[in-house]
Amino acid sequence: MADIGDRESIETDVVIVGAGPSGLSAAIRLKQRHPELAVTVVDKAAEIGGHILSGAVMDPAGLDALLPDWRTRGAPVGPTVTEDRFHFLTAQRDFVLPAALMPPLMKTHDGIITSLGDLCRWLGEQAAELGVDIFPMTAAVDVVTGDDGSVRGIITGDLGRGKDGSEKPGFARGIALLAKYTLVAEGARGSLAKQLVRTFGLDAESDPQKYGLGIKEIWEIAPALHKAGRVDHYLGYPLGADTGGGGFCYHAHDNRIYLGLVVHLDYRDPYLSPFEEFQRFKAHPSIAPLLAGAKRLSYGARAITSGGWQSIPELAFPGGALIGCAAGFMNAPRLKAIHNAILSGIAAADAVGTAIGAGRAHDRIETLKASVLDTGIGQELRRVRNVKPLWSRFGSRLGVFLSGVDMWCTSLFRASPFGTLRHRKADYQALDRASAHAERTYPRPDGVTRFDRTGSVFLANIAHDEDQPVHLQLRDPAVPIRDNLPRYGEPARLYCPAAVYEVVEEGGAPQFRINAANCVHCKTCDIKDPAQNIDWVPPEGGSGPNYSGM
Ligand SMILES: Cc1cc2nc3c(=O)[nH]c(=O)nc-3n(C[C@H](O)[C@H](O)[C@H](O)COP(=O)(O)OP(=O)(O)OC[C@H]3O[C@@H](n4cnc5c(N)ncnc54)[C@H](O)[C@@H]3O)c2cc1C
Numbered sequence: 001m002a003d004i005g006d007r008e009s010i011e012t013d014v015v016i017v018g019a020g021p022s023g024l025s026a027a028i029r030l031k032q033r034h035p036e037l038a039v040t041v042v043d044k045a046a047e048i049g050g051h052i053l054s055g056a057v058m059d060p061a062g063l064d065a066l067l068p069d070w071r072t073r074g075a076p077v078g079p080t081v082t083e084d085r086f087h088f089l090t091a092q093r094d095f096v097l098p099a100a101l102m103p104p105l106m107k108t109h110d111g112i113i114t115s116l117g118d119l120c121r122w123l124g125e126q127a128a129e130l131g132v133d134i135f136p137m138t139a140a141v142d143v144v145t146g147d148d149g150s151v152r153g154i155i156t157g158d159l160g161r162g163k164d165g166s167e168k169p170g171f172a173r174g175i176a177l178l179a180k181y182t183l184v185a186e187g188a189r190g191s192l193a194k195q196l197v198r199t200f201g202l203d204a205e206s207d208p209q210k211y212g213l214g215i216k217e218i219w220e221i222a223p224a225l226h227k228a229g230r231v232d233h234y235l236g237y238p239l240g241a242d243t244g245g246g247g248f249c250y251h252a253h254d255n256r257i258y259l260g261l262v263v264h265l266d267y268r269d270p271y272l273s274p275f276e277e278f279q280r281f282k283a284h285p286s287i288a289p290l291l292a293g294a295k296r297l298s299y300g301a302r303a304i305t306s307g308g309w310q311s312i313p314e315l316a317f318p319g320g321a322l323i324g325c326a327a328g329f330m331n332a333p334r335l336k337a338i339h340n341a342i343l344s345g346i347a348a349a350d351a352v353g354t355a356i357g358a359g360r361a362h363d364r365i366e367t368l369k370a371s372v373l374d375t376g377i378g379q380e381l382r383r384v385r386n387v388k389p390l391w392s393r394f395g396s397r398l399g400v401f402l403s404g405v406d407m408w409c410t411s412l413f414r415a416s417p418f419g420t421l422r423h424r425k426a427d428y429q430a431l432d433r434a435s436a437h438a439e440r441t442y443p444r445p446d447g448v449t450r451f452d453r454t455g456s457v458f459l460a461n462i463a464h465d466e467d468q469p470v471h472l473q474l475r476d477p478a479v480p481i482r483d484n485l486p487r488y489g490e491p492a493r494l495y496c497p498a499a500v501y502e503v504v505e506e507g508g509a510p511q512f513r514i515n516a517a518n519c520v521h522c523k524t525c526d527i528k529d530p531a532q533n534i535d536w537v538p539p540e541g542g543s544g545p546n547y548s549g550m
């Protein structure tokens with residue numbers, strides 16, 4: 001939190017951090033209802049959509065509310081869902097769960113298989129047509145505060161600073177974007193959101209946020225095996241009974257499948273590697289045949305929120321609000337949050353537009369959270385509130401069974417037999433000591449379905465100037481080797497899906513190495529480091545992956 005000092009500043013009415021579905025929806029709605037307002041959106045990606053990674057099967061409820069004619073306007077979406085199956089995998093077998101057993105709360109009507117990155121590129125065009133100023137390649141690195149502590153806008157990152165902090169030729173200092181209200185739409189585990197939650201105590205009455213790491217690939221498969229509109233979700237293998245999460249396979253357009261695995265970040269075994277679990281998933285007898293002769297087109301990873309109802313913080317702070325997954329509106333059992341990100345952007349935009357119309361600025365909009373939850377988000381998340389706590393307490397076998405019972409009761413009787421279960425711990429507190437587990441040996445890559453992380457990261461199209469300050473900041477550089485290595489085997493080596501962290505021997509002693517240029521901005525290290533010693537801060541704007549079609 002900073003004052004602007006002598007830096008250059010530009011004034012706008014509303015500044016929005018993040019051009020994902022929530023941020024762009026807020027921008028569009030503001031200009032639809034209040035064309036006279038100046039609205040500015042910044043995004044750290046080189047181009048809009050470049051940092052967006054999702055599944056995705058989208059519930060169209062959000063887009064219907066934002067742009068009811070989105071179909072005729074040509075929004076780039078894939079096929080409507082035609083088949084939706086849930087599977088339980090063992091190491092060799094695949095049990096398809098009967099549709100009649102699936103609780104109605106798990107179903108999505110009119111779901112659409114979508115590349116969220118492509119959709120955001122299109123939403124960005126719609127916003128620009130309405131007069132929104134959109135700046136990609138622009139990271140928001142801090143918020144500006146006034147004398148009264150209220151948020152007055154953001155500070156954008158410097159361009160052209162060397163690794164040692166020096167100013168390189170062409171250096172441009174970050175500017176202050178000053179606004180009446182600031183909407184923070186950074187997605188799961190936003191770096192500004194983290195600061196704001198702490199400064200304003202936004203989580204004082206909510207449970208800790210819970211997260212998962214989603215790893216996704218796009219494959220082009222044989223036309224004979226492709227069924228546009230087919231959706232499969234997988235529970236069980238490769239994850240053990242005490243690790244939450246599951247796989248997905250969505251048949252999109254042009255013989256493409258979106259294949260992924262979400263691993264809940266409250267896993268306990270420090271030797272678990274989410275990336276290697278994903279390789280095992282692809283080698284399962286039910287998945288591997290799909291990939292025979294297929295071509296892997298893209299790779300990426302991103303954290304998702306999963307705390308749901310109990311973890312929703314206060315959204316409004318003096319001078320702005322959190323929206324989308326920066327607050328956390330994921331319906332974990334349905335793996336759906338895009339519609340809620342959009343609905344939260346719309347509701348926040350309406351609240352901010354009305355406040356500015358009434359001559360207000362920089363204050364806390366008391367009614368904003370209730371308006372957001374009233375869009376249907378509150379009711380949807382409240383109904384499935386016990387699913388994630390049941391998974392965490394009872395594991396992915398008994399927990400899944402109990403959560404099915406819970407969802408059936410909630411559907412039939414509008415009440416849960418469990419009341420409201422709390423999330424007891426943050427994910428970083430869940431790791432056991434390494435001594436409680438045996439080291440895992442994962443199969444070697446075969447270059448067919450199983451790959452290594454370095455080769456995979458190549459498919460994320462990363463651009464990152466190595467001569468810039470390291471954006472993975474250690475609060476205490478001694479912690480990884482002194483504390484994390486003996487206690488947990490330094491789990492960063494394994495949870496990072498981009499092989500950023502290594503422990504190497506140098507001069508006979510272990511050293512912690514950070515290959516920052518590989519980072520795909522998933523935020524897992526910021527969430528899972530057991531000492532909470534890693535702060536992910538945005539690197540220079542335009543750095544990181546440049547996903548296409550994710
Ligand atoms: C593997 C996976 C599968 C999923 N599957 C589905 C699904 O099938 N259906 C569904 O509905 N949902 C799904 N989701 C969830 C969905 O993708 C998210 O809910 C949604 O993307 C959240 O939107 P958002 O606008 O809040 O944030 P995001 O989409 O994360 O967008 C945030 C944007 O902010 C930018 N940004 C962040 N910090 C800064 C900063 N400091 N400065 C500048 N820019 C910044 C980022 O570059 C990004 O462009 C899935 C998510 C994952 C990871």
Ligand code: SF4
Binds near residue numbers: 472519520521522536
């Ligand atoms: S360094 Fe952190 S944010 Fe970057 S890819 Fe690895 S775990 Fe994700």
